[in-house]
Amino acid sequence: MAASEVVTPPYPPMLEGRHPEAPLGFDLDKCVHCGLCLNNCPTYRELGLEMDSPRGRIYQMVQVATGQMEPGPSYVEHLDLCLACRGCESACPSGVPYGRMIEAARTEIEWTRKRPWPARVLRRFIFNRLLVSPGLLKAAGAVLYLYEASGLRRIAQGSGMLKLFGKLGRIEHLAPSAEVPFFFDKVGKTFPAVGERRHRVAFLSGCLANVTSARLNEATVRVLQQNGCEVVVTEGQTCCGALHVHSGLKEEARALARRNIDVFLAGGYDAVITNAAGCGSTLKEYHELLEHDEAYREKAARFVALMKDVTEFLAGIGLNTQMASLDVTATYQDSCHLAHGQKIRAAPRQLLAAMPGVTVKELPLADLCCGSAGVYNIVHDDIADSLLRKKIALINGTGADVVTTANVGCAIQLKAGAERYGRGQRVLHVVELLDEAYTRAQRT
Numbered sequence: 001m002a003a004s005e006v007v008t009p010p011y012p013p014m015l016e017g018r019h020p021e022a023p024l025g026f027d028l029d030k031c032v033h034c035g036l037c038l039n040n041c042p043t044y045r046e047l048g049l050e051m052d053s054p055r056g057r058i059y060q061m062v063q064v065a066t067g068q069m070e071p072g073p074s075y076v077e078h079l080d081l082c083l084a085c086r087g088c089e090s091a092c093p094s095g096v097p098y099g100r101m102i103e104a105a106r107t108e109i110e111w112t113r114k115r116p117w118p119a120r121v122l123r124r125f126i127f128n129r130l131l132v133s134p135g136l137l138k139a140a141g142a143v144l145y146l147y148e149a150s151g152l153r154r155i156a157q158g159s160g161m162l163k164l165f166g167k168l169g170r171i172e173h174l175a176p177s178a179e180v181p182f183f184f185d186k187v188g189k190t191f192p193a194v195g196e197r198r199h200r201v202a203f204l205s206g207c208l209a210n211v212t213s214a215r216l217n218e219a220t221v222r223v224l225q226q227n228g229c230e231v232v233v234t235e236g237q238t239c240c241g242a243l244h245v246h247s248g249l250k251e252e253a254r255a256l257a258r259r260n261i262d263v264f265l266a267g268g269y270d271a272v273i274t275n276a277a278g279c280g281s282t283l284k285e286y287h288e289l290l291e292h293d294e295a296y297r298e299k300a301a302r303f304v305a306l307m308k309d310v311t312e313f314l315a316g317i318g319l320n321t322q323m324a325s326l327d328v329t330a331t332y333q334d335s336c337h338l339a340h341g342q343k344i345r346a347a348p349r350q351l352l353a354a355m356p357g358v359t360v361k362e363l364p365l366a367d368l369c370c371g372s373a374g375v376y377n378i379v380h381d382d383i384a385d386s387l388l389r390k391k392i393a394l395i396n397g398t399g400a401d402v403v404t405t406a407n408v409g410c411a412i413q414l415k416a417g418a419e420r421y422g423r424g425q426r427v428l429h430v431v432e433l434l435d436e437a438y439t440r441a442q443r444t
């Protein structure tokens, strides 16, 4: 499709009988097809195809909505290739809510399309079982841990045998490490404030992150304690449902949202904290997810008002600056769901600037996706790898020895990239660097 063929609103009437959560005409009409978002779109930059740009995808949504195109394989492929990074939203002068639209389009695709049975079984297992079951996550974590601790991973990576496993072998380096002891042991516990208690907060520790980012979760709790917070790792919490929403499984996400809302509202906290920007973005949109649920609409709005990214919270309460000097050069990669989804760019940079001995080098194109995007780096490993390679080249150019970010998925992707294409830079969440500064200060 050439840009000159683009049809602008008003469109022909929307089809009757579509899925109730299909993209809304109200949203689709907002796009005036100006193309100002194109340069912010990683897939357009990679593939150079209008159909893989935000404008092209919106145009395809319009064609499906008005019955001019079937939601067939080509439509599914172009929408699947979208990272849902929402970089286009930040560039759009017309306020097009692209994140909401891509989620709606994927929900409609899930409704109309029957996947092959192995894919259905696998998806059902991952979304309905694995992500919501601490027992299964611990079992998967144990397997991952043994794979690494036994030396099998080193042998597999060094011997070239991974080539025999096709795509699985190609993406093996992206598998995160399982960090024992898992953070699940801390769920249900309360950690007192250091010094005077100024806030009582809940910590949402995630699902997979309890296994793959256990040390980050511990660091988050310690940093909050150092900032006068009593931290409750609330019992009964569950997966936030972000991966479900991004995959078009909104009903499953709603069930998880209701449970989290009940559990966290019952605690009477000053704030609910997450260190995962991808989760935070969905958690802050629970009111939209449950807007048609009479029983939960108001509760969801109260929950959303409490939800804070850890960097946003710390920058907002006045950071404890009793830290040791670290003597590092750091750069910061924006997490898409923090910068574009939650519009938070200043807070993590403020925290870095407040740390003694940290020289901050701004990263060019810091808010362009690193290719992680949930499970995108697994499903579309070729595009994700190309994005990562370019990202690491820019990071190398800053000369930074520490790469910071604000999302678990980005950190895992960047770590793999720093080892493959970089100079072995350390990759840390911003709160992990803060934790180092507080811990060193206590030792001196």
Ligand code: SF4
Residues within 6 Å of the ligand: 030, 031, 032, 033, 034, 035, 036, 037, 038, 054, 055, 058, 088, 091, 092, 093, 094, 095, 096
């Ligand atoms: S910038 Fe906004 S209005 Fe312009 S093409 Fe992109 S989404 Fe549409």
Ligand code: SF4
Residues within 6 Å of the ligand: 040, 041, 042, 043, 044, 052, 053, 054, 057, 081, 082, 083, 084, 085, 086, 087, 088, 089, 098
């Ligand atoms: S969400 Fe990201 S990948 Fe998808 S169209 Fe927008 S900028 Fe492109």
